[in-house]
Amino acid sequence: MVARLYRTLWRIGEVVGVVSETPRTKSLVLDVPGWEGHKAGQHVDVRLTAPDGYQTQRSYSIASAPEDERVVLTVDRLDDGEVSTYLTDVVTAGDRLELRGPIGGYFTWEEGDGGPLFLVGGGSGVVPLMAMTRHRATSGSDVPTRLLLSFRSHEEIIYREELEDLAAHDGSLEVFYTLTRARPQGWTGYHRRIDARMLEEVSWGPHESPLAFVCGPTPLVETVGTALVGLGHDPARVKTERFGATGG
Amino acid sequence: MGEGFISRGFGGRRRRPDDSRLPPGQYLVDGFPVLSAGPTPLTPLEQWDFTLVGEVDEPKRWSWEEFGQLPSEEITTDIHCVTKWSKFDTRWEGVSVDTLLEGVETSAEYITAYCDGGYTTNLALEDVTGGKAWVAFAYDGEPLEPVHGGPARLLVPHLYFWKSAKWVRGLRLATQNEPGFWESLGYHNFGDPWREQRYWGD
Structure with a gap:
């Protein structure tokens, strides 16, 4: 048996809102064109690219319900984190984020x-x-x-x-x-x-x-x-x- | 998509320490993160065994004591987890899968590693032979901790680390490539970190 193959494409989502949840936690509300939905419990990979081409990726759990048309990521700021500090300190509404998913099919509930x-x-x-x-x-x-x-x-x-x-x-x-x-x-x-x-x-x-x-x-x-x-x-x-x- | 995309205001803090050793999309860690899909199984050693089954002329079985008498090797290697972390120069001790397969007649081209807790992962036979894979029972000079897969885990360091199945109890040899646990849930059938084969279709 061969698993059904589909590519998990990189997409560009737009940050349409930022919610401060706690002093070190923010939710990024994303509009992701072409998003095909997710199961509760799944995550996305976020990829950041610097002007010199340097890239790095991290995984973030999706906080929103599958019924929500927006994809919400809640990010905990780690002081020595390379990506979480960017997402919580720098990103504002109007910024774009590169991501792909949803990923993970086990830790899910429907x-x-x-x-x-x-x-x-x-x-x-x-x-x-x-x-x-x-x-x-x-x-x-x-x-x-x-x-x-x-x-x-x-x-x-x-x-x-x-x-x-x-x-x-x-x-x-x-x-x-x-x-x-x-x-x-x-x-x-x-x-x-x-x-x-x-x-x-x-x-x-x-x-x-x-x-x-x-x-x-x-x-x-x-x-x-x-x-x-x-x-x-x-x-x-x-x-x-x-x-x-x-x-x- | 993504060609030419720049993340506004992102400079990047952690540059790659040694490009030639870090696969694409990975970052280096010092700790040893733990990942698993369920509770850590705690199988008593007297109930532990390791078996070879499936497409073999004769199934094989080793008790923990017998397993401990097999010739073992020390391995120092970099490991790469699909969740993006890599760790350099990890030190293991284990029995080579070549040693376990010695004298086994098989027409199989694939294996499924099966584990306590029900976890499975599939690999090509050529990815676990020729000095590329071990059943490891020690890490950094100490018995392998349950949280890291002890008493024994598969070690296939040239593939993403979910292939290095924790709490491994045996190998099933097969002529067909049968997707394992994560491979059925969207993760790649081969999982080569240098080709960034994370998910289906990568």
């Missing part, structure tokens, strides 16, 4: 895949999970869904208001937070790194056979993956994606 859904993210690992959450909302799905999200501090929570708003209007969507460093006064969420006990409290039991998506830095993904399997979850129902600190 309404028909069912649930219950357990989405676990750390930092900008929330981005592909947000695409799934937005897709779920846009498609009118009532698949029971719980998000467990870990951030260092309250001001670093990405999409907080939108998630609050979605959960307020949807009894089958619950969002849990843990803050690993600073927490505001009166904080009632968790205040530690995600561990097996937290997962047991927040997640469905293995008998309910949730579909888990875990995205974040490697230590978080390792902890969560191992703990979920240890709690009796089927490893085949635990999908992972990692954001290395060596990204850029």
